[in-house]
Amino acid sequence: MDHRPVTVPDGAAGMRLDAFLARRFPHLSRSAAARAVRDGHVSTTDRALKPSSLVRAGEDLRLTMPDLLSSGPEPDVPDVVHEDPRLVAFSKPPELLCHPVGAQFAWSLIGLARKRFPGEELRLCHRLDRDTSGVILLARDLEADRHVKAAFKARQVRKTYWAIVRGSPDWDAIDVDAPIGDDTTSPVKLKRGVVPDGQPARTRFRVLARLEGVTLVTCRPETGRTHQLRVHLTHVGAPILGDRLYGQPPEVFLSIYEGRPLPDLPSRLLHPRHCLHARALHVPHPDGHTVHIRAPMPGDMAEVLKRAGLTPAGARSGSPGW
Numbered sequence: 001m002d003h004r005p006v007t008v009p010d011g012a013a014g015m016r017l018d019a020f021l022a023r024r025f026p027h028l029s030r031s032a033a034a035r036a037v038r039d040g041h042v043s044t045t046d047r048a049l050k051p052s053s054l055v056r057a058g059e060d061l062r063l064t065m066p067d068l069l070s071s072g073p074e075p076d077v078p079d080v081v082h083e084d085p086r087l088v089a090f091s092k093p094p095e096l097l098c099h100p101v102g103a104q105f106a107w108s109l110i111g112l113a114r115k116r117f118p119g120e121e122l123r124l125c126h127r128l129d130r131d132t133s134g135v136i137l138l139a140r141d142l143e144a145d146r147h148v149k150a151a152f153k154a155r156q157v158r159k160t161y162w163a164i165v166r167g168s169p170d171w172d173a174i175d176v177d178a179p180i181g182d183d184t185t186s187p188v189k190l191k192r193g194v195v196p197d198g199q200p201a202r203t204r205f206r207v208l209a210r211l212e213g214v215t216l217v218t219c220r221p222e223t224g225r226t227h228q229l230r231v232h233l234t235h236v237g238a239p240i241l242g243d244r245l246y247g248q249p250p251e252v253f254l255s256i257y258e259g260r261p262l263p264d265l266p267s268r269l270l271h272p273r274h275c276l277h278a279r280a281l282h283v284p285h286p287d288g289h290t291v292h293i294r295a296p297m298p299g300d301m302a303e304v305l306k307r308a309g310l311t312p313a314g315a316r317s318g319s320p321g322w
Contacts, residue, residue, distance in 0.1 A: 004063040005111050007099070013057035017042065020055050025068065041065045058121060058142075060114075075107050077116045081135060082293040086144040086286050087125075088117065091295035092136045094273050098127045113138055126152055131242075134161070134278025135295040139286075147286035152224070158282035161219040161229060162208075162297065164275035164304055165238040166247065168215050173206040176232045180225040187250050188257075192227045194235045201225045203232045211308035214241055218279075229276060241304065242271030275301050 012020050021033035021042070028036075034051035036042055041064045042049055055061075075096065082089035090109060092098070097108045113122050123145040125137045139145035151157050181198030183191040204220040217238065219229050230246045233239060239247020244256055248268065255262045262268070280294045297305075 004065075004068045005114070006061045006063055007110065008055045008057055008059045008061065010057045012055055014054050016051065017049055017053045017055055018051040036063075036065055058123065075112065077112045078109065080116070081295050082137075082291060084285075084291070086140055087137060087148070087283075087291065088113070088122070088140060089135055089137045089281070089293045089295075091298075092128055092133055092278075093298060094131055094133045094300065097130050098124055098136060109136060110138070125149055128278055129276075131273040132276045132278060133295070133298045133301075135281050135293050136278070137281060137283065137293070144286040148283060151284045155222065155224075156284050158280075159221055159278065160280040161221070162277045162279045162301070163217045163219055163229060163233060164241045164301055165215050165217055165233055166241055166270075167213065167238070168210050169207065169217070169236065169238040171205075171207070171236070173204075174236055176203045176205065176236055177201075178232060178235055180228060180231050188245065188253050191245055191250075191253075192225070192231050194231060199223075199225055201228050201232065203228060205233070205236070205238075209305075209310050211305065211310050214304065214308050216305060216310065230274065241275045242269050243274040244269060271300070271304060273300070275304060277301055 006024065008020065012023075015023075017037055018030050018034040021036070022028050022030040025033075037049055037051045043062045044059055047053075078090040078092055078096070080088060081091045090113060092109055099108050099110050110122065110124055114120070117140075120140055121142070122138045122140060123142070125139055125145060125148040128134060128136055137148065139148055148157075178194040178201060179196065179198030180192050180201040181195040183193030183195070186193070200223060202222040204222065206218045207215055208218050209216040215238065217233070219233075221228050225231075227246070230240055230243055234243075234246040245253045252262065252265065252268055255265070277297060278295065279297075280292065283291050283293065285291050
């Protein structure tokens with residue numbers, strides 16, 4: 001890879017370029033960032049840049065500082081599952097970031113999408129966790145982006161997920177209305193939980209198939225709290241297979257985070273990532289109609305179901321939308 005793409009987020013608009021780079025990459029001092037700009041290691045397609053240039057929301061920067069480039073192979077562009085003049089949707093595979101974060105380079109869906117549609121100002125309308133697979137929607141113009149994000153905020157977008165959970169829940173369908181906030185009892189700072197003073201959170205769950213040791217569940221979140229499905233499924237006794245944080249003692253996640261994974265980690269998790277898939281989105285389109293977008297079940301989850309006695313075709317036969 002000859003350069004690293006970095007897109008300026010909306011919240012950074014108006015910052016000096018050297019200050020933005022120093023904030024984006026904590027190992028860079030502001031003076032080092034300014035020197036990189038002056039040496040020609042930071043560029044964009046439509047203007048010359050100086051350390052004092054004010055960055056613009058959505059602007060694509062090209063960075064050629066050697067320590068920020070990737071040494072790994074470029075992954076394939078994910079499959080397109082919907083395309084029209086205003087919107088495009090991909091089927092995000094697990095282990096792919098939606099947007100690059102941190103100082104260490106990682107391939108991201110937004111970067112690969114811009115390779116698939118060069119010259120377009122594609123914008124992510126929402127995000128999925130790195131481990132979560134499924135439908136991810138991008139806007140092809142600024143007004144479409146604003147429209148879809150407003151629809152997400154107003155809860156006008158209907159989201160459907162598939163989860164493979166451990167064991168066999170003692171319910172066939174359940175509506176969970178339980179507030180979510182920081183789990184202050186956990187040594188893992190990012191862990192969330194059902195807490196009395198948390199933000200309102202509601203999810204509907206329905207069993208699609210009970211199998212050997214696992215259950216396939218359809219999830220319909222009616223709010224959008226961080227880790228909502230993972231927290232609510234654990235709350236009702238059905239943690240997601242492969243989840244490192246929920247349904248496990250804290251030493252499991254901490255051992256991974258600290259780079260000293262427990263020797264019995266595979267037998268604890270039973271799968272390399274949490275088995276959660278964003279199956280479908282029903283989205284109010286900026287042109288006035290509604291689009292229904294689905295992503296097929298990824299291969300790793302299909303294999304779990306096959307080993308447990310259900311084929312991918314059988315999983316698809318279940319209604320994901322009620």
